[in-house]
Amino acid sequence: MPLLERHIAFYGEAPRQAAADGGYASRENLRQAKAWGVRDMAFHKKSGLRIEDMVRSRWVYRKLRNFRAGIEAGISCLKRTYGLARCTWRGLDHFKTYVWSSVVAYNLALFARLRPT
Template identity: 70%
Template sequence: IIYTRGADKKARLYRDLIKVTRNSLCYVEQADLALRCSGIDSGYAEWSAQVAHYQPLIEKVIEQAERRVFQGEKVPANEKIVSLFEEHTDIIVKGHRDIQYGHKLNLSTGRSGLILDVVVEKGNPADSAQFLPMLERHIEHFGVAPRQMAADGGYASTDNLQAAKALQVKDVVFHKKRGLKVEDMAQSPWVYRKLRNFRAGIEAGISCLKRAYGLSRCTWKGWAHFEAYVWSSVVAHNLALFGRLKST
């Protein structure tokens, strides 16, 4: 299907695939009925539980394929299942880059490089919509707003800048201006450059989290374990950094 050209040819292949899948579900239902009537207990309960879990997911995948391929409907991302085994997986689209699957993370860090907070997002929320909640979480955790802060260009907006200033953040710098003026963000061009460079340096920390602490790919199953995996990586990163900071 991936390498076939033409909507009509793809549709025929999808019909074949859906037919085979429906037949397989029928076989499973027949096997379930036969095993239930046979009175066999060994292993049946566990197998039946897996059937009860995966069958509705498979039927939903069939439904979304029929809506998209045969009815020409654009199925919203939050209604799609892209993984039977990790059904919580979200579709992540960043600009014009390739589509990725997983969950967005919002990280905040300080001058020391320690990760101060992390939020695992559901869905594909716009970065700009997560700026103020992350700032409010920081104030809730530490009791005071940061004196200065720098954020990725995706968080930039006039509303976010004004809201942060209203919360007593003195300098609010976004990595990309997005139509904002330097004098509105920071007290001087020098401060703007320093904070923007600080934000650029954070990319090295993110790269380290991916390469050394496993954040490029989660290997634990389920939503709760996904969150636990992210936090375990952050804690391991912070513990290692604590050791280096203490030794200096």
């Protein structure tokens, strides 16, 4: 799984827990994640895997699955509401600026909604 490989290369160790899209759900990917040291690996779709093989409890599986779903919801909101679509700006620095502006607008609106009255 490329994301875990990049995480290990950057931080020097595997995360304790991880959640991935159902497209990555396979016995081989689960075995590889466990071999790298990931204690709890939750896939969105089980694809024939038992929850007990992926994580230590159903509660942990639910928490990891819901965490990933929340991230997906945030990305969806950025795309629908704050214009994070295909970037036509050229160059990596411009791309970073494009994404940054959408994320800042999202966070400002979120903080305004959460501000105590």
